[in-house]
Amino acid sequence: MILLAVxxxxxxxxxxxxxxxxxxxxxxxxxxxxTQLLLPMxxxxxxxxxxxxxxxxxxAYSAGPGAFSGVRLGAAATQGLAVALNCPLxxxxxxxxxxxxxxxxxxxxxxxxxxxxxxxxxxxxxxxWEHDVLHRQCEDRLCKVEDLPRLDGCWFLAGNGVPFLSMxxxxxxxxxxxxPSAYDVAIIAARQIGAGCLTRPEHALPVYLRNDVWKKLPxxx
Numbered sequence: 001m002i003l004l005a006v007x008x009x010x011x012x013x014x015x016x017x018x019x020x021x022x023x024x025x026x027x028x029x030x031x032x033x034x035t036q037l038l039l040p041m042x043x044x045x046x047x048x049x050x051x052x053x054x055x056x057x058x059x060a061y062s063a064g065p066g067a068f069s070g071v072r073l074g075a076a077a078t079q080g081l082a083v084a085l086n087c088p089l090x091x092x093x094x095x096x097x098x099x100x101x102x103x104x105x106x107x108x109x110x111x112x113x114x115x116x117x118x119x120x121x122x123x124x125x126x127x128x129w130e131h132d133v134l135h136r137q138c139e140d141r142l143c144k145v146e147d148l149p150r151l152d153g154c155w156f157l158a159g160n161g162v163p164f165l166s167m168x169x170x171x172x173x174x175x176x177x178x179x180p181s182a183y184d185v186a187i188i189a190a191r192q193i194g195a196g197c198l199t200r201p202e203h204a205l206p207v208y209l210r211n212d213v214w215k216k217l218p219x220x221x
Contacts, residue, residue, distance in 0.1 A: 009066025016182035060189030071206035088198035092205035097180035114161035
């Protein structure tokens with residue numbers, strides 16, 4: 001399996017290759033430059049392993065929630081490549097991707113992810129590490145900070161939405177700066193591929209959670 005994974009749901013841009021049991025990843029912080037950088041980064045990463053796009057057997061992308069333009073880019077680029085290469089793909093949650101990054105860095109077992117969704121709202125999800133897998137405790141959601149689900153126990157808090165938290169949460173650690181990485185997209189996708197959980201190219205869609213954003217813009221009813 002040669003799995004190509006991309007992560008563009010935040011202002012960083014990252015690509016990863018899962019090949020021969022190893023994952024290599026390139027990342028760059030690139031506000032408003034992802035469209036120009038993504039495909040050249042993919043080509044550069046493949047070239048490092050003397051591979052071409054024709055060698056890719058599987059694709060994966062971080063579907064969101066996240067920055068609207070970023071999740072659109074990741075979904076569209078992956079969908080286009082999947083059609084051109086006639087290979088299957090996997091869509092993963094950007095919140096789960098961040099949780100896996102936290103697990104990989106800190107070896108935490110209970111991770112509560114909260115990211116800034118703008119408009120006084122946050123995206124949130126919670127995960128518990130058991131049997132070498134992160135298990136969801138709640139689905140990805142968009143909500144006001146005061147409406148976040150209250151979970152029992154002690155948690156590691158992750159994401160740039162953590163500073164907005166106003167409710168008491170028992171915590172044993174915080175990282176509000178880590179961003180989701182294609183490295184962890186590849187980890188999650190490899191598991192899903194092994195389980196046969198694949199997505200058809202025409203179903204490679206971004207996950208916004210906020211589908212009525214136009215109603216919330218200034219001057220809209």
